[in-house]
Amino acid sequence: MPKKIDHEARKQYIAKATWKVIMDGGIEAASVRNIAKEANLSLGALRHYFTTQEELLHYAMELVKARCEARIMQVIQQVLQPKQLVTKVLLELIPIDKETMAEMQVWFMFTLHFKYKQGDAFRQTDGIRETVQRLLIFLSESGNMKEGKDLLKETEKLYALIDGLAFHRFIDPENFSGEYAAEILTEYVDDLCQEEKRSN
Amino acid sequence: MPKKIDHEARKQYIAKATWKVIMDGGIEAASVRNIAKEANLSLGALRHYFTTQEELLHYAMELVKARCEARIMQVIQQVLQPKQLVTKVLLELIPIDKETMAEMQVWFMFTLHFKYKQGDAFRQTDGIRETVQRLLIFLSESGNMKEGKDLLKETEKLYALIDGLAFHRFIDPENFSGEYAAEILTEYVDDLCQEEKRSN
């Protein structure tokens, strides 16, 4: 046998090359050849880890999702006041820095790609709506939210705000900075909460 | 000379065929051949009206924009109370029925496509941010908005909400109905306004 190779690590390496290609040229540039070139691999080598292009793209997308979820988990495990916790988690859902920007970019491209390409399986939710809903329930049950709010509708609004901010960051990153997006989002959560304590 | 043909009408006809192709198969399906087939034209005939694919796509996108703006103009010319007017205009910006749904779908695909393809020119804003901003200024100056709001930030929030709702309609039209999206948006504008008059 030849040198033993960590397949999972290699696949992640290829997935990251895929991200770069997509970031630079959109999903239309994500041909197996472009990805192989970016990863300094031959077509055959690439094919050794992903037999089909669809398989590769799907893996690359799942990796984005996993990383995002990992970041959220890291925030959740911190000891924070409800409002701070919620805000911090939500901030993980919009692209602030260069790295998360890349992930979001890739995520959008994939979402659109799979909307048409995926035959029937592969259909999956990104789970953001559920995350937002859980956060709002938490905020409400811990008594930090204004009274008389319809949780479902507030979920939908906040969910739309999140993806809208992310989309605007995606489309026009120069004019719409990450800091500004974060400010908007933070203020929105503030508005959602009781005004008794302005604990910033 | 052969039969005189209304070039503009023919171009619009081709543009609509382009929309259909994109709706069914995404931007990746929008090859000149697919579009020609959808329009029951030969490659040569198509080329007679659009010498290049990029030209065709750009025209098709501009047509979406023009139609949306026309719808907004129609609303603006109605005599309505400020809040109703604003709400109605905003509702034109999210896809409710099948027709506007198609337009938005096409718009998203184009936006993403041109983000990478357009060399340097073609860069254009969809003008939605400006529209939203004007609406909020109008709402504020007519005394219908709650006091103490930062107009710029409110613009950004509402703008993100609009595109977020549109995006969710785009991604998951079955589970996220147009009526529900409209309800969310209407309620958001309500919240933005003074509560003295619940004139629905």
Next chain:
DNA sequence: AGCATAATAATACAACTGTACTATAAAAGG
């Protein structure tokens, strides 16, 4: 040492892409 096997490479193939070019049909002008 040498064989088996995993990793990589190279090439091939059919399908599709955008654009260019040539050919045909047909109708308005004189």
Next chain:
DNA sequence: CCTTTTATAGTACAGTTGTATTATTATGCT
């Protein structure tokens, strides 16, 4: 009527695509 011009059609070409197949390494195990 016939020439001129426009709409349409058909074909060709070079490039890219995804996948399959074959060849070539090079390492680990016996």
